[in-house]
Amino acid sequence: xxxxxxxxxxxxxxxxxxxxxxxxxxxxxxxxxxxxxxxxxxxxxxxxxxxxxxxxxxxxxxxxxxxxxxxxxxxxxxxxxxxxxxxxxxxxxxxxxxxxxxxxxxxxxxxxxxxxxxxxxxxxxxxxxxxxxxxxxxxxxxxxxxxxxxxxxxxxxxxxxxxxxxxxxxxxxxxxxxxxxxxxxxxxxxxxxxxxxxxxxxxxxxxxxxxxxxxxxxxxxxxxxxxxxxxxxxxxxxxxxxxxxxxxxxxxxxxxxxxxxxxxxxxxxxxxxxxxxxxxxxxxxxxxxxxxxxxxxxxxxxxxxxxxxxxxxxxxxxxxxxxxxxxxxxxxxxxxxxxxxxxxxxxxxxxxxxxxxxxxxxxxxxxxxxxxxxxxxxxxxxxxxxxxxxxxxxxxxxxxxxxxxxxxxxxxxxxxxxxxxxxxxxxxxxxxxxxxxxxxxxxxxxxxxxxxxxxxxxxxxxxxxxxxxxxxxxxxxxxxx
Numbered sequence: 211x212x213x214x215x216x217x218x219x220x221x222x223x224x225x226x227x228x229x230x231x232x233x234x235x236x237x238x239x240x241x242x243x244x245x246x247x248x249x250x251x252x253x254x255x256x257x258x259x260x261x262x263x264x265x266x267x268x269x270x271x272x273x274x275x276x277x278x279x280x281x282x283x284x285x286x287x288x289x290x291x292x293x294x295x296x297x298x299x300x301x302x303x304x305x306x307x308x309x310x311x312x313x314x315x316x317x318x319x320x321x322x323x324x325x326x327x328x329x330x331x332x333x334x335x336x337x338x339x340x341x342x343x344x345x346x347x348x349x350x351x352x353x354x355x356x357x358x359x360x361x362x363x364x365x366x367x368x369x370x371x372x373x374x375x376x377x378x379x380x381x382x383x384x385x386x387x388x389x390x391x392x393x394x395x396x397x398x399x400x401x402x403x404x405x406x407x408x409x410x411x412x413x414x415x416x417x418x419x420x421x422x423x424x425x426x427x428x429x430x431x432x433x434x435x436x437x438x439x440x441x442x443x444x445x446x447x448x449x450x451x452x453x454x455x456x457x458x459x460x461x462x463x464x465x466x467x468x469x470x471x472x473x474x475x476x477x478x479x480x481x482x483x484x485x486x487x488x489x490x491x492x493x494x495x496x497x498x499x500x501x502x503x504x505x506x507x508x509x510x511x512x513x514x515x516x517x518x519x520x521x522x523x524x525x526x527x528x529x530x531x532x533x534x535x536x537x538x539x540x541x542x543x544x545x546x547x548x549x550x551x552x553x554x555x556x557x558x559x560x561x562x563x564x565x566x567x568x569x570x571x572x573x574x575x576x577x578x579x580x581x582x583x584x585x586x587x588x589x590x591x592x593x594x595x596x597x598x599x600x601x602x603x604x605x606x607x608x609x610x611x612x613x614x615x616x617x618x619x620x621x622x623x624x625x626x627x628x629x630x631x632x633x634x635x636x637x638x639x640x641x642x643x644x645x646x647x648x649x650x651x652x653x654x655x656x657x658x659x660x661x662x663x664x665x666x667x668x669x670x671x672x673x674x675x676x677x678x679x680x681x682x683x684x685x686x687x688x689x690x691x
Contacts, residue, residue, distance in 0.1 A: 281312050288339060288343055312381055
């Protein structure tokens with residue numbers, strides 16, 4: 211319990227301490243004063259008078275006090291109510307605007323504070339305006355109306371230079387002084403410009419007259435030059451038109467010539483193209499005809515080869531059937547006889563002697579028979595050799611139709627023949643075909659010469675003439691009776 215009361219007492223003292231600290235801080239905050247950049251703080255009291263500018267300070271109550279002094283720019287009109295007389299004695303009314311402020315140094319601030327700290331802004335501006343109007347009256351009395359009107363900047367510079375000492379004594383400075391208006395009741399300023407206006411007007415009239423004169427002169431010169439230029443331009447235009455027409459005529463002539471040349475070249479090229487087309491057409495036709503002839507030649511060559519093959523076959527058949535038939539038959543009979551003889555002799559050796567004798571007899575009979583047949587064949591061959599010229603010629607000419615028929619047989623298998631005649635003499639068309647057949651027929655003797663191995667003329671020369679063959683000698687016992 212005692213500890214709780216002790217703790218409560220501590221917290222009470224802490225709270226009281228915080229309250230006292232807050233009160234002290236609040237009192238100090240109320241005692242601390244700050245000066246802005248646009249003002250100065252004038253502090254006076256037991257520490258004397260001092261200027262606080264741009265920072266703060268503590269003002270002790272009862273022993274110190276402070277006042278604010280504005281450092282801002284003051285702008286007000288300077289317009290004296292009474293007329294101001296110039297150096298010429300002309301009464302004028304001048305309205306101006308002044309820009310004044312307290313200087314920034316501490317001495318000027320203290321000086322301005324001594325003179326204006328207890329006065330209001332209106333009272334301060336009234337005092338400054340009286341000083342400015344007095345100096346303005348003095349400056350206007352030293353100048354002419356012309357200088358005031360024509361040189362307002364000079365008036366402002368004199369005002370700043372004249373008021374500088376008085377403004378320094380009040381801790382002020384003149385930033386600018388500008389005259390707004392200058393007027394008078396006697397229209398002096400208005401009439402002041404009339405001579406200049408008249409002179410200017412006179413000069414303007416003279417200048418206008420001179421300008422009009424110069425303009426008239428220049429206009430006349432320009433008109434003359436224009437007329438001359440126009441005449442020259444007309445001459446040049448006519449000349450240019452003439453030259454242009456001449457050039458146009460030349461161009462038209464050249465164009466017509468070029469057209470004619472082009473037309474001539476075109477016609478020549480067209481004629482050449484037509485001629486080339488005709489030539490090419492003829493060449494193509496000739497190529498077609500040549501191709502057709504070549505095809506027909508190939509067909510004929512094929513037909514000739516077929517015919518030659520058929521002729522060879524017939525020749526071989528003729529040789530095999532006519533000329534060699536007797537020889538082949540004789541050889542066949544001799545071969546059969548020999549074979550039979552050998553067979554019988556082989557059989558005879560295996561049998562008894564009786565049978566051998568019988569076989570030998572039969573073999574002898576067969577041999578005699580074969581010998582007789584061989585002799586018959588020899589007789590037949592001798593008979594062939596004994597053919598006279600007429601018989602040989604007869605055989606040749608009687609067999610020739612068969613050979614010619616065999617040569618012409620392939621043509622019977624041809625369904626259609628197209629004849630292309632090139633007009634080269636009589637050996638063309640159908641005459642060419644019949645001529646070729648006749649030539650093939652004329653080759654038959656050459657065929658006989660090839661088969662016999664002997665020229666036909668020599669063969670016919672060896673043939674006995676009719677009646678040249680001598681009669682065979684009669685056998686004994688068959689003499690003339």
